[in-house]
Amino acid sequence: MxxxxxxxxxxxxxxxxxxxxxxxxxxxxxxxxxxxxxxxxxxxxxxxxxxxxxxxGFSFTEFFGSINWRPTSSNPTYGALALIVGTASVTGVAMLVAIPFSLGAAIYISEFATGRTKETLKVLVELLAAIPSVVWGFIGLSIMNEFIIEVFDVPIGLNVLNAGIILGLMAAPIMTTIAEDALKAVPDRFREAAEAMGATRWQIIRQVIMPAAKNGLVSAVLLGVGRGFGETMAVLMASGHAINIPTSPFDSVRALTATIAAELGETAQGSEHYGALFALGIFLFIITFIINLAADLVVRGIRKK
Amino acid sequence: MVAAETRTKVLEVNDLSISYGPKTAMSGLSLDVYENEIFGIIGPANSGKTSFLRAINRMDAFDSQMNVNGSLRFMGTEVSAWRNDYALRRQIGVVFPLPVGLPMSIYDNVAFAAKLRGVKGKAALDEVVERCLTRAALWDEVKDRLDSLGSQLSGGQQQRLTIARALSQEPTLLMLDEFSIAVDPVTTMRIEDVLKELKKEMTILLVTNLVQQAERLADRTALFLNGSLIEIGYTDALFEGQTQDQRTKDYLEGRFG
CATH class of the missing domain: 1.20.5 (Single alpha-helices involved in coiled-coils or other helix-helix interfaces)
Incomplete structure (x- = not known):
C-alpha cells in the first residue's frame, strides 16, 4: 500500500x-x-x-367569581369576572365578523383576483390596517352607535355588538394580509396538479390550497384573537364601558384593557387599586401567552400529521 | 479486486451507519473511492444512496434527526473532524436530482461559487462562467441571455446549469444524485461525455437509477439495497456476470423483486 x-x-x-x-x-x-x-x-x-x-388584597374567588369591580368605594372590592366576560364576548363577536371577512378577502385576492384588481385590493387592505384604533373607536361612538339604536330599536348603541363589529373590522385587514401570504406561499404546482385532475376552483381551494396553508390561516385567526384581547381604545369607546355581564349583544360591557387604561392614571402608585390593575395586566399577559402557546401547539400538531 | 491499490483514496468509508431518528437508512457501509475514477452507486429507492451522499458533505448538520456513525474520511480526514465545514463543502460539488436554479441570473448562478472562493474581476469570472457552461453543454443555448433568471430555464437546462455551478467550485469530488431524471436523453449523453472528460481532473460519485448509465460511465459500481452494501466491483466484470451475489446479478439484469 x-x-x-x-x-x-x-x-x-x-x-x-x-x-x-x-x-x-x-x-x-x-x-x-x-x-x-x-x-x-x-x-x-x-x-x-x-x-x-x-x-x-387579592382573593381568588373574588377576582374570578365576583362582578363587583369597586376600587374606589370605601370598602373596595376587586371582582374581575364582568371585565373578563366583557373582553371575551367582544372578542367572540369580533371573530364572528372578522373570520369570514378576512378569509373571504384573502381567498379572493389570492385565488380569484388578477392583475390590477389584485394589486389595488392589496394596497387598500394594507391601508385599512393602518387606520388608528382611536378612529375606529370614533366610528363606533358616533356612526355605529346611532345605526344600532335605529336598526335594532335599542336604547343604547354602545354595546357588545358595536365593539365586536368595530374590533372585527379592525382585525380583519391584518388577518387578511397574513392569510393571503399563507395562501400565496402554496406553490403553483399544487394548483396545476389539481387542475390537471379536473378539480374545480372551489374544490382546489377547499381540498388542496387551504390544507396546505392551514398553519398560516390558523395563525392569522389567532393573531386576530390576540388583537381582540389586547385592543384598548376602540373597545373603550364603543363598548359602553359599563360593568355588566352581558345577556344579549345589546348590553354594554367593560373590557380588561379599557379598565386599565381608564383607571391607571387616577390611582396612586403603589396603592391597592394600582396593584389590582397590574393584577389585571398579569391576567391579560397569561391569557395572551396561553393563546400563543395554543397556536404553537396547534401548528405543531398539524405539522406532525 | 486489485491486490495493491496505488491511487489516492478520496473517500475511505468504514462501518458507516446513518439513521433518521429510529429509522436506519444505512448500516455497516465500508468502501473506498479513488481519485480520478467514476464510482457508480446503483440501487432501488430507499436503499440509502442519497443518505450516503448527504453524510459525505455533512448535510446532517442541517437535519437534527439525521445521525451519522462510523468512519467517513474525505482526503484522509474524518469529515466530522473538519474544522471548517464550508471549506469541506467547497471541495465537493453536488448535483441534486431536481434542478435548483438559485434565484439569480444564469451568470451569477455559475459565478457564485467562484465569488465565494474569492475570484475577483470580470474577466476572470467571465472565463469561469464560459468554461463551466460549455462543459455542462449549456453555453450555446444561453450565451445570449446570461442576464436572465436561472429559474426561468427549462428543467433540463436548469439541471445543466446546476452541473455548471457544481463545476465552478472546481471540486475534488463531484457527486451527482440521479442527475438525468429531468434531462432529455440527448442532453444526458452529452453530459455523460463531459463526465468522462472530467474524470481526468476529479473524482466522480455517480448515484443513478439507470443501470445502463452506470455501465456506460462507472469504473466501479456498488449496489446498495435496503441500507446496506450488497456488492462492489469493477463495472465491466459485474456486467459480464462476474458477480458475488445473486441479487446483484438479478438487479443488473432487471429481474429484481
Whole structure:
C-alpha cells in the first residue's frame, strides 16, 4: 500500500469567511436572545407591580367569581369576572365578523383576483390596517352607535355588538394580509396538479390550497384573537364601558384593557387599586401567552400529521 | 479486486451507519473511492444512496434527526473532524436530482461559487462562467441571455446549469444524485461525455437509477439495497456476470423483486 500523502491541513483552513460566519452567528444569537430578555423583563416588571396586591388584597374567588369591580368605594372590592366576560364576548363577536371577512378577502385576492384588481385590493387592505384604533373607536361612538339604536330599536348603541363589529373590522385587514401570504406561499404546482385532475376552483381551494396553508390561516385567526384581547381604545369607546355581564349583544360591557387604561392614571402608585390593575395586566399577559402557546401547539400538531 | 491499490483514496468509508431518528437508512457501509475514477452507486429507492451522499458533505448538520456513525474520511480526514465545514463543502460539488436554479441570473448562478472562493474581476469570472457552461453543454443555448433568471430555464437546462455551478467550485469530488431524471436523453449523453472528460481532473460519485448509465460511465459500481452494501466491483466484470451475489446479478439484469 503506497498512499500519496495528503495535506488536509491545507484544505481545512479557517479562513476569513469562516470567522465572519461565526461572528454573525454570535450577533444573531445576541439579537434573538435580547428579544426574549425584553419579554421576560416586561413580565417581571408587571409581576413586581402587581405582586403585593396578589398577596394582600387579592382573593381568588373574588377576582374570578365576583362582578363587583369597586376600587374606589370605601370598602373596595376587586371582582374581575364582568371585565373578563366583557373582553371575551367582544372578542367572540369580533371573530364572528372578522373570520369570514378576512378569509373571504384573502381567498379572493389570492385565488380569484388578477392583475390590477389584485394589486389595488392589496394596497387598500394594507391601508385599512393602518387606520388608528382611536378612529375606529370614533366610528363606533358616533356612526355605529346611532345605526344600532335605529336598526335594532335599542336604547343604547354602545354595546357588545358595536365593539365586536368595530374590533372585527379592525382585525380583519391584518388577518387578511397574513392569510393571503399563507395562501400565496402554496406553490403553483399544487394548483396545476389539481387542475390537471379536473378539480374545480372551489374544490382546489377547499381540498388542496387551504390544507396546505392551514398553519398560516390558523395563525392569522389567532393573531386576530390576540388583537381582540389586547385592543384598548376602540373597545373603550364603543363598548359602553359599563360593568355588566352581558345577556344579549345589546348590553354594554367593560373590557380588561379599557379598565386599565381608564383607571391607571387616577390611582396612586403603589396603592391597592394600582396593584389590582397590574393584577389585571398579569391576567391579560397569561391569557395572551396561553393563546400563543395554543397556536404553537396547534401548528405543531398539524405539522406532525 | 486489485491486490495493491496505488491511487489516492478520496473517500475511505468504514462501518458507516446513518439513521433518521429510529429509522436506519444505512448500516455497516465500508468502501473506498479513488481519485480520478467514476464510482457508480446503483440501487432501488430507499436503499440509502442519497443518505450516503448527504453524510459525505455533512448535510446532517442541517437535519437534527439525521445521525451519522462510523468512519467517513474525505482526503484522509474524518469529515466530522473538519474544522471548517464550508471549506469541506467547497471541495465537493453536488448535483441534486431536481434542478435548483438559485434565484439569480444564469451568470451569477455559475459565478457564485467562484465569488465565494474569492475570484475577483470580470474577466476572470467571465472565463469561469464560459468554461463551466460549455462543459455542462449549456453555453450555446444561453450565451445570449446570461442576464436572465436561472429559474426561468427549462428543467433540463436548469439541471445543466446546476452541473455548471457544481463545476465552478472546481471540486475534488463531484457527486451527482440521479442527475438525468429531468434531462432529455440527448442532453444526458452529452453530459455523460463531459463526465468522462472530467474524470481526468476529479473524482466522480455517480448515484443513478439507470443501470445502463452506470455501465456506460462507472469504473466501479456498488449496489446498495435496503441500507446496506450488497456488492462492489469493477463495472465491466459485474456486467459480464462476474458477480458475488445473486441479487446483484438479478438487479443488473432487471429481474429484481
Amino acid at each position: 503506497s498512499e500519496k500523502t495528503l495535506a488536509p491541513s491545507q484544505l481545512d483552513q479557517r479562513d476569513a469567511s469562516w470567522y465572519v460566519d461565526k461572528l454573525v452567528q454570535i450577533l444573531m444569537f445576541v439579537g434573538g436572545i435580547s428579544a426574549i430578555i425584553f419579554i421576560i423583563g416586561i413580565f417581571v416588571f408587571i409581576t413586581k407591580e402587581g405582586i403585593a396586591f396578589l398577596f394582600e
